Amino acid sequence: MNLPEEIEVAAKQSYPVYLGAALEELGDYLQSLPDKIQHILVISHKKVSDLYLERLVKGLEDYRVDLLTVPEGEEEKSLERLSRLTTAALDCGADRKTLVIALGGGVIGDLAGFFASAFMRGIRFLQVPTTLLAQVDSSIGGKVAVNHPAGKNILGAFYPPLAVWTDFSTLNSLPWNEVENGLAESIKHALIDDEDLFAFFETQADSIRQRDPAIWREMVTRSTSIKIRIVSQDEREQGIRRLLNLGHTFGHALETEMNYRGVTHGQGVSIGIVAASYLANAKGSLTLTEVERIKQLLQRYDLPTSIQKQDPQTLLRRMQTDKKNQGGRKILVLPQGIGQAVVSEDCTDEEILAAWHKIIVENN
Amino acid sequence: MNLPEEIEVAAKQSYPVYLGAALEELGDYLQSLPDKIQHILVISHKKVSDLYLERLVKGLEDYRVDLLTVPEGEEEKSLERLSRLTTAALDCGADRKTLVIALGGGVIGDLAGFFASAFMRGIRFLQVPTTLLAQVDSSIGGKVAVNHPAGKNILGAFYPPLAVWTDFSTLNSLPWNEVENGLAESIKHALIDDEDLFAFFETQADSIRQRDPAIWREMVTRSTSIKIRIVSQDEREQGIRRLLNLGHTFGHALETEMNYRGVTHGQGVSIGIVAASYLANAKGSLTLTEVERIKQLLQRYDLPTSIQKQDPQTLLRRMQTDKKNQGGRKILVLPQGIGQAVVSEDCTDEEILAAWHKIIVENN
Structure with a gap:
């Protein structure tokens, strides 16, 4: 063999x-x-x-x-x-x-x-x-x-x-909504660790959407390698591995609140990445141009960047049982430019609420 | 401190x-x-x-x-x-x-x-x-x-x-039936690893029953030390730690069959030790005199050595889901004289049934 x-x-x-x-x-x-x-x-x-x-x-x-x-x-x-x-x-x-x-x-x-x-x-x-x-x-x-x-x-x-x-x-035969789940995580990997891969997702969007085998092979290999490199440094999520939670604290709250119906994991992560990006912008680690660049990339792959009819206060409460929290404080991951991210322990509930407001669309 | x-x-x-x-x-x-x-x-x-x-x-x-x-x-x-x-x-x-x-x-x-x-x-x-x-x-x-x-x-x-x-x-304030649970395991430790401690249980039975503090301290320390020595050599139960299961394959079958009512863990282990002793006698690793010595010691502490009205075939079937089993074969621990034990992988269902029969008393 x-x-x-x-x-x-x-x-x-x-x-x-x-x-x-x-x-x-x-x-x-x-x-x-x-x-x-x-x-x-x-x-x-x-x-x-x-x-x-x-x-x-x-x-x-x-x-x-x-x-x-x-x-x-x-x-x-x-x-x-x-x-x-x-x-x-x-x-x-x-x-x-x-x-x-x-x-x-x-x-x-x-x-x-x-x-x-x-x-x-x-x-x-x-x-x-x-x-x-x-x-x-x-x-x-x-x-x-x-x-x-x-x-x-x-x-x-x-x-x-x-x-x-x-x-x-x-x-090859994966339905597109399943592809989306993986793309959300792959784009997250690029966003926290590899600006080149982020650019690859931008320039190769058509080939990726058409499932070009060589491009997919490269995308999967590069994205998997980022995950392997990070967990190899920090198996137990004491340090750098926490960066992989980018978008997930927001996303999990949304998934739990919606009882895992009407929102896939990838959609939750996509919306969560955008919320974290707005929060990062408010904290000064991401420009509005970069927020827009992230949103545009997600949209290129049909990933959502907003959600309708949710109550920010309820979602904030949902974040309280997140495993990353420590001693009552919420631990969040924020992009720092494209290709880097940081763990933030000092986001206030007001700042988090403001980020939720940015991605919730009132449906009138 | x-x-x-x-x-x-x-x-x-x-x-x-x-x-x-x-x-x-x-x-x-x-x-x-x-x-x-x-x-x-x-x-x-x-x-x-x-x-x-x-x-x-x-x-x-x-x-x-x-x-x-x-x-x-x-x-x-x-x-x-x-x-x-x-x-x-x-x-x-x-x-x-x-x-x-x-x-x-x-x-x-x-x-x-x-x-x-x-x-x-x-x-x-x-x-x-x-x-x-x-x-x-x-x-x-x-x-x-x-x-x-x-x-x-x-x-x-x-x-x-x-x-x-x-x-x-x-x-100090432990009810006697709780003490029995511990004594069954302590006697098991002595039986598989320490003939001196077995003799200690025989000679100090009165003091132990009266909860003499110095004797209890010695009993707990010696018994705990056996457990520590064994698990330190084999954390994952690949080898020597398996000896600690003496009496437990029989005992668990009984506990499960009786739905954990009418038989305590210590009583199950005590009866299981006796069944394993009879099986060991049938396989030639324990004399009938030693079987009697074991039974007498258990009885000194009011631990049961037989059970009423159980169906050996049903209990045998209960042993089939035991975690120690491998590839369909039953793995049993048998005393080898007093103070030693062996893991046996070649006990037939007939031999196990015969051991169950020895400890089941028909209640007419």
């Missing part, structure tokens, strides 16, 4: 990310591991497993493989679903030697990963991300979680996978 | 166990830590916090302290309770800087520990064990978990505490 490009993620337990891997060759890779696997539990959505399980299983003839499917939707990242997965896993004989494969996007990775982290106090876990969001972002960095009625990703773990197996071909 | 006796547990993240600590001095200890704590969440039972919170809080005047109480009972180690704790913790402003203190016995330690491991992907956690079981066994070794309808401790983590703060004075 010719191994695809491998980038090592430095972590307490470091792991490889294989970019440009083939689903069919996963079996060869597993055979090459020192500690033998007997049983594989693939966790996926029905739609995703219908598309890819056959190709994946081609490499896994030597293993006993069970498939557990989960309905689609962010609301499936729940303790209730974790409990059902546990029952189903035990029913098909899963034990400490079972390998969990997350075949899907961010929801599957988070849910299957938290399941693997907790089942019998932790079994092995492999990420096979099939969406742009999962490939450039959520499959990297070891964060897994489920939601709680009071907030997103409130219960979870830092649980590094055995490896991340990234097959670019799964992106 | 004079620090109490400190034994270091070697682990990925090693931590100190303070034997003979005073509840009132915990605050001084926390002050001495490099990373400052702002908010403390004590998780306990009402009965236990009524007894000890006042003494604990004496040392904690400098901190914002909240108390969350949980009803008593093994059935509280559930995902449902985890979800409620999460809501309550957020309501009192818990964040990533919060320290969770588990004040209580094994159920509190397991539940609060799993909560701390998962809340915002892991916050700091300190064990203050107030029962004999928790002091000699469950507070040491970093295992935390909740139960699932399909089996005990099915969802959990290896999550080392910041420290274990053990005040012997909390044992």
